[in-house]
Amino acid sequence: MKVGKPKSKRVPVRLRHKIEKASAAKQKKAKKLAKKDPTWRSKTKKEPGIPNLFPYKDKILAEVEEQRRRKEEDNARRRQLAKEQQQRGATAEDVMEDDEEFEQFDAEGDELLADDSEDEDSMQVDNKFNPMAALLASAKARAAEFEKNDDPDAMEDSDDDESDDDDTVRVRKDASRKQFDKIYKQVVDAADVVLYVLDARDPMGTRSKEVEQAVMAADRSSKRLIFILNKIDLVPPPVLRAWLIHLRRSFPTLPLRASKSAPNAQTFEHKDLSIKGTSETLFKALKTFAESRQLKRAVHVGIIGFPNVGKSSVINALTSRVGGKAAGCPTGAEAGVTTSLREVKIDNKLKLIDSPGIVFPNTEGSKDSKVQQKARLILLNAVPPKEIDDPVPAVSLLIKRLSSSEELFSKLMAVYDLPPLHAVGNDRTTDFLVQVARKRGRLGKGGVPNMHAAAQTVIVDWRDGRIQGWTSPPKYTPAEPDATKTAPATKGGLVGDQKEIVKEWAAEFKLDGLWGDDSNDTAVPEAMEE
Structure with a gap:
């Protein structure tokens, strides 16, 4: 039995409006947050991806x-x-x-x-x-291929077919002979002056005699070829001086520092060889040649070289000398940034032609196996890290080269702060990569060292200059006087007395003191062995 007056369920209008206002504000806030999170709109289920x-x-x-x-x-x-x-x-x-x-x-x-x-x-x-x-x-296909590679009998049977496997030797699509004939010949035919960019750490590795002969033979030997020794901040001054003396016996050679170094790179200081100073020297030389020709059209300067030697950086360094303009060509630490021909106009008398990096044919390393050729190209930074299938052979080659110099090998160990290596037979690469994987955290499930990731880390550090290493020029053996005077023209238009050609071309570009001292430099530091 109810006693008293029953309570009404009605609420005041003021309270009802307060509740409605709070509800509207909450809904508005939910809509605002939903706009920032678009997952609720997707009606299709997200793909699970590939498990780790x-x-x-x-x-x-x-x-x-x-x-x-x-x-x-x-x-x-x-x-x-x-x-x-x-x-x-x-x-x-x-x-x-x-x-x-x-x-x-x-x-x-x-x-x-x-x-x-x-x-x-x-x-x-x-x-x-x-x-x-x-x-x-x-x-399933990869598993079958992996089992086939592990079978020694299958490996012996596949040795004859290995020469037809494009995946083992083809670095990139534009490294093929077809692309070489197409892109390179377009640059040479259109250019009046060809700048051949070389890596200061390994100039002979990024140099091709076939390219030099083709340039000299083009257009009745009217082309001018200049070596640009880039990345000079990664080699000590005595090594740079020795390489300039050696290369200037063949063609005019200019040192250049086209861009800034990568973070934590081990660099060397060179007096009067800054980014501004070297780029201005090259710019004045090209302008002098363009004015001396007195052509009604602009002089075209083609830039060629291996991938990632700094061709686009050379163009950007030259364009920055003209009124502080922005960079004319995209650049990057990895190879393959430039994918097509690009023309950059400096002024009415000078135009630059940028070309993609091409692995030029070189007969010197043709005797090496395909694995060794691939490792050599990786150390030349001609292969992007994403396209490297197996970086371990390249690390083995790097350790072998640096082992010839105790100073360089000790600096390599200091980069990763590693203890002395334990070699199993002649193999020190495995222990080196295991320790690098533990130092840099390249570990898989259960703490197992990831050898592939550790090797990629070493390759990237070598590319960015965090690992020091360079090669020394070959010893100079002067030719006999009689042979020099009567030397006939060689194949491809190269004249026997190459020194006279260099002096003549240096006069056209007004490069004072181009021909250096031919005496051997005894202060060259110990370099890594090829």
Whole structure:
């Protein structure tokens, strides 16, 4: 039995409005936060991706990245082709030939997908309904290839077929002979002066005698070739002086520091060889040559060289001398930033032509195995880190070179603060990479050292100059006087008395004191052995 007056469920209007206002403010805040988080709009489920424990995750990711890069380069080539056709008015036959080249390139890029599709048919998996089918098929193919490589009998049988395997020797698509003939010849034909950029740490490794002969033979030997010794801050002054003396016996050579060093790089100080001073010297030399020719058109200067030797940085250093303009060409620490020809106008009398990095043909290292050639190109920074399948041979080659100098090898150990290495036979690379992996945290599940990641770390440190190392020039043996006076012209247009050519060209560019002292420099520090 209820006693008293019953309580009403009605609330005051003031309280009801307060609740409605608070509810509206809460909803407004929720909408504002929802705009910053777009996940609620997506109706499709997020792909789980590749598990970290999957044994072939790195290979699959590398394949995906390679396919993406090839597609981007294909699109860039198509745009460049369309632009050239619009400017030059190409005929229909040229268009058909170029389309055939693109179809061949697409066919090469889709070989892997074709192999995967065969495996998918054998597994009876439909790609349309199972997105993991390609992953499973690729993993199965990689596992079979891995088991085949571990079989010694299979390795012996595949030695004859190894010469046809493009993946072991082809560094990048633009490193092929076809790209060399296409891009390099365009630069040489269009240029009046060719700047051959060399790496100061290994000038002979980034030099090709075939390229020099081709430049001298082009256009009735009217081209001018100049060596640009870049990255001089990574070698000591005595080594730089010795290399300048050696290279100036062949062609005019100028030292250049085109850009700033990477963070924590081990650099050397050179008097009067700063970024501003060296770039101004090169700029004045080119301007002097352009004015002396007195042409009605601008003098074209082509810049060639290996990948990542600093060709685009040379152009940016020259353009910065003109009114402090911004950089004319994109640059990067890795190889392959420049993918097509690029023309930069300095003024009405001077134009620069930037070209992609090309691994020029070199007969000196043709006797080495394909693994050694690939390791040598990696140490020349001609291969981007993402495209390196196995960096361990390159680290082994680096340790072998630095071991010839106790000073350089001790500096290598000091970079990672490592104790003395324990060699198993003649192999010190394994212990070195294990210790580097522990120092830099390159560990896998269970604390197992990741040898691949540790080797990549060493390669990046070598590329950025954190690891010191350089080569010494070969010993100079003067030719006999009689042979020098009557030396005939050599193949490719090179004249026997090369010293006279260098003096004549130096006068055209007004380079005072270009021909250095021929005496051997006894103060050259010990260098790594080739």
